[in-house]
Amino acid sequence: MTRIKPSILELLEKEESIFLKMDKYTEVKEIITTDPLFKATSWAGYRFLAQMPPELEPIIAELVFKTIQKQTLQSLTLNQTLHPLLPFSIKIKFFPTDKNTIGATLTRYKEDYIATKFYERVPVMTLYLNETDEVIWANQQFYRKAAFEPTQLISENARDFLKINPKILQHDALAIKEPHLRTEYKLLKGDGGFLHVILTATRQYDDEGRFICTVVVLRDITEMKLTQIELEYQKLSIDEAAIVAATDAKGDIIYVNNKFCKISKYSREELIGQNHRLLKSGYHEPSFFVEMWKTIASGKVWRGEVCNKAKDGSLYWVYTTIIPFLDEKGKPYRYQSIRFEITKRKELEDEIKHYTEHLEEVVEERTQELKFKSDLLFEMNEELLSQNERLETKNKYIQQSINYAQRIQDAILPKEAHLPAFVKDYFLLYQPKDIVSGDFYWWYQDAETQRFVWVIADCTGHGVPGAFMSMIGMTLLDEIVKTKNIFAPAEILNQMRVEIGRALQQDITQNRDGMDMSVVCFEGKTQKIHFAGARNPILLIQQGRSYWLKGDKMSIGGRLVRNEPFQEQTFDWLEDTQIYAFSDGYADQFGGEDLRKFLSANFRSLLLSQAHLPMSEQKAAIQAAHKAWKAGQDQIDDILVMGLRV
Structure with a gap:
């Protein structure tokens, strides 16, 4: 009678762990087990892959190949939740034994503890990791937000897609695995994008103290990052107008602005780490501060008038607002105070009160x-x-x-009527944030050399300061192009960098103003188009194909001054070529439902979607899109967009 070969899965149902030896074709040569049926079985033609569900065969075959070729240990956890065809979860470790054979240890993996129904309901991303930080389960919130497919996570180590933020001094929660640690990571999504997340990791053990898994909870903070720039602007405004300080939950000072130091006559070093009791004047009763702490500790804002004592012993009065910042549990972890000096008013009030009594x-x-x-x-x-x-x-x-x-400024800017005859159609969207603009456009046609130079520039700041810079920029372009006869875009940018530095004496002053610029030269004799950019890109469309041409990652002047020469790109001048140049004001506009930036990618898509229309209709569509996106929000920067069809 022919003996029926039992499957490896049947054997694992009886034994918690088995060892087998196979060749590179996954044909089994030996199995170490106490089961007599397996000991008596002939291994001829017995393939390991044939014992597994078909969907897992290519994954296992790849790991076998890596083990033999690289002679390194490979491991894999086949999770029952991700692969319901398995009767239970299996952990496999492949290791090389010689050049043509490998060993494999298979262990039946208990996962009765996984409360998947509960974790599917929680509004955060959740992962389960084994002892080597490989993913063995993820909830649907993770798949949805991280754009992963279940098969992408098999044997995937969490370190492959979770990268700790090196710019922040913090503990590695994924390594330490203590529930009180919260660490910021960048989560690399399955579709190539990324999220900023806060991660906590906790080891789980069974009743006998054996390791079960690591539960990782991820909270998406990407949108919070987008608000940081706006918060910085608000902080600068408040610092200029008010006396500002911040303390931790215990009341120890962690931040003071310059106005605080000036009125208290203490240096910043003397104040940081101290309690506000350092400024206690003795004017107020203890109950005054008890009531204040009771209010802010409950998470409410406190307002009142406080008499403080400066370092030299003088007294001063401030009208104070203290705002508690709350953590996820509703407990204050930071207090922000904003004060305005009212000493003169209080002195006058005291005098009036004295005389009245x-x-x-x-x-x-x-x-x-x-x-x-x-x-x-x-x-x-x-x-x-x-x-x-x-x-x-x-x-x-x-x-x-x-x-x-x-x-x-309007008089200095070139007139649209002076555009050359080869420009078949164009539009110009010029929309300053204030009355005058830090963005400017400039062009010049040299009839003798048949060259036309076209410039779009974005100067530091907007309003009057930006307008001053724009006038300097246009004056220097007149000198470089019209007087010195320099037409190569890269060399124009090189000359601009030198002249801006000289005009603003940036080598001996702290001035760091500058500008970003796109320069395009149309050369009639050679029928070529040349481009160079200082940070600013352009969009080129020819024969139905689009090219997003990026400039060099350095400005003209500005805070980061680099001396490398600018690079130039050259294209053939084809019939009905369309070119768009612009500043960053359109893409940086905040708006939409989430109050975020419009972004360059969306701006590029908008231009491409309207490129088939006449230029006047393109301008109208771009203006309408900006108005709809802004939806009542203030314009944050100058806007300049210009398109040519040549």
Whole structure:
């Protein structure tokens, strides 16, 4: 009678772990087991892969191949949740025995503890890892947000797609695996993108103290990152106007701005790490501070007037707002205080209060003095009114000056009527954030050499400072191109960098103003188009194909000054070529439902989707898209977009 060969899965149902030896074709040569049926079985033609579900065969075959070729240990966890055809989860370790054979240890893996139904309901991404940090299970929230397919996670080590942020001083929670540690990582998504996440990792053990798995919880903080720039702007504004400090949950000072140091007469080094008791004046009763701490510790905002003592012993008054920042559990972990000095007002109030309380006793004696103070207050009020009138007058003159500067800037900018005849169609979207702009456009046609130079530039800042820079930029372009007859875009940028540095004396001053720029030269004799960019790209469309041409990653002047020469790119000048040049104002505009930037990729897609239309209709579509995206938000930067069809 022919003996029926039992399967490896049947053997694992009886024994928790088995060892087998196979060749590179996965034909089994030997199995170490106590089962008599296996000992009596002939191994001829007995292939390991034939014992596994078909969907797993290519994965296992690849690991066998790697083990033999690289002579290194390979491991794999086949999870029952991901592969329901398996009767249970299996952990396999392949290791080389010689050049043509490998050994394999198969262990039946218990996973009764996995409460998948619970973790499918939680709103965060959850992973289970084995002892070597390989993924053995993930919830649907992870698959949805991380854009992974289940088969992509088989034998995938979590370190392959979770990268710790090296810019932040923090512990590696994935290595330490303590529940109280929260670490920022970058999660590399299955579709090539990434998310910023906060990670916590906790080891789980069974009742006998044996390791079960590591539970990893990931919270997406990507959108939070986008708000950091806006928060920095707000911080700068507040620091300029108010006295600002921050403390930790215990009340120890962790931040003070310059105004705080100035009014308290302590240096920043003397204040950091100290408690606000350092400034205690003794004016307030202890209950005053007890009530204040009771309010902010409960997560509520506190407002009040506080008398503090400076380092030299002088007293000063501040109107204070303390804002508690709460963690996920609703507990304060930081307190931010914003103060405005009211010492003069309090002194005046104290005097008035003093005179009021003793009015009946000293009416006759104080009448003249009160009248004097009343007259003084009246004069102060009159002075304030006079100052307001002067401010309004100055405001009016400043506004008139800015309007006049706009007329000057408009006069300097080239006129659209002076575009060369080979420009078949064009549009110009020029939309300053303020009255005058830090973005500018410039062009020049040299009839003798049949060259046309076209420039789109974005200067540091906007408004009046940006307009000054734009006028410097246009003046230097006139000198470099018209006077020196330099037409090569890369050399124009090289010359601009030298002249900007010289004009602003950046080698001996702290000035770091500059500009980003796209330069295109149309050469009629050779029918070539040349391009070079200082950070700014352009979009080129020819014969139905689009090219996103990036500039060099360095500005003209600015904070990061590099001396490498700019690089130039050259293309054939074909019939009906379309070129678009622009500043970053359009792509950087915040808007949409999530109040995020429009981004360069979306801007590029918008231009390509409208490229088949006449240029005037393209301009209208771009303006409409910007208005819809902004949806009532303020414009944050100058906007300049120009397209040519040649």
